[in-house]
Amino acid sequence: MTAKSTTKPQILYSCYYSRSREGENFIPEHVFSYQISGEMIASDSKNTYTSKEGDFRFSRRNHLAKFVKIPPEGGEFKTISLFLDQEILREISAEYNFKINKKTDSEAMISLAPNPLYKSFMESLISYLEVEQENNEALFHLKIKEAVHLLLKVNPELKDILFDFNEPGKIDLEAFMNKNFHFNVHLTRFAYLTGRSLATFKRDFQKVFQETPGKWLLNKRLQEAYYLINQGRPPSEVYIGVGFEDLSHFSFSFKKKFGIVPSSLFSK
Structure with missing residues (x-):
């Protein structure tokens, strides 16, 4: 297994040569991901989600999920994932006055329909991620903000998820x-x-x-x-x-x- 990430892992390029599972089953931040090759199977307490080569997905923060990463036969499992942390989202919310219209209870993961804007954006990241990551935090901060605006343009319904800063309430x-x-x-x-x-x-x-x-x-x-x-x-x-x-x-x-x-x- 090899993985490259920023000092603060806001953007992660992952490459696995063999089937693997994640450790802790918790999604702490929203994640925008592109499946370059291989297959990922995720499951929460209700549903199973499958991402194959060329798929885009949005994983919602504060959800429990298990992940299995499966490389293609004779190949590598590869993904690019952008972690949309709360600090950057609050910054965007304040700058553009983005507010939620209603609270949503969507699933842990959302499949995003293929879009040429998504694909060109993700492919543009590869060259950044394949070189030394030192001193690139400012650049990656801008790329995360770009990703958020891209998500809002293509999937505007995500606004009520991205800018919901409420913490979990007391439940049964x-x-x-x-x-x-x-x-x-x-x-x-x-x-x-x-x-x-x-x-x-x-x-x-x-x-x-x-x-x-x-x-x-x-x-x-x-x-x-x-x-x-x-x-x-x-x-x-x-x-x-x-x-x-x-x-x-x-x-x-x-x-x-x-x-x-x-x-x-x-x-x-």
Whole structure:
């Protein structure tokens, strides 16, 4: 795997030679992406999204999603992604008086129809990204602003997403956790997405589940893993799907809880 990025990774050119998965399953900023080659499959708690060569996508901030990057046969997985951080968006909002008309509840990812303006813009970035990135922050700042204006020109409906600076409000903790326990994120992320401080999240969690978040997440993920393996899914697939980072830690925890290693259950 190779990756080149700015000092502050606002624009990222990624190249992968083998199938890979992301680490933490959280989208902290809006992302405008171009799939140069290969395929990316993303999934949230409701939908699966597929991006193929030549596709453009918009990933929405403050969403949980899992990503699998698949290179073409004998080739490389390549993407360009622009991270539209809140500081730049606030700057544009103040300069042009962009305000949202209504709050939207769109999906984690939005497929953007092919457009020659998108393609020429993304291709123009490649030469910048293939050279040394040092001292290019001012240039990339301008390119991010250009990308935002381009998105607004081609997809004006994105304005109500781009300039919505509201943070997540307090929501039903039990429903959210039962729906999203399999995402590999830190407790601070779960707390933030449910509209709570970490301390309040832990306190409310204890009231709802009568257990600490760490213990509940471990048991919930192991129970789900047991069910999936018992249904014929291989442990090497299951452990990532239920939120574990490491296969050896998963196997150790599984045996401690159920008295057998995952492979034993799979081979039955």
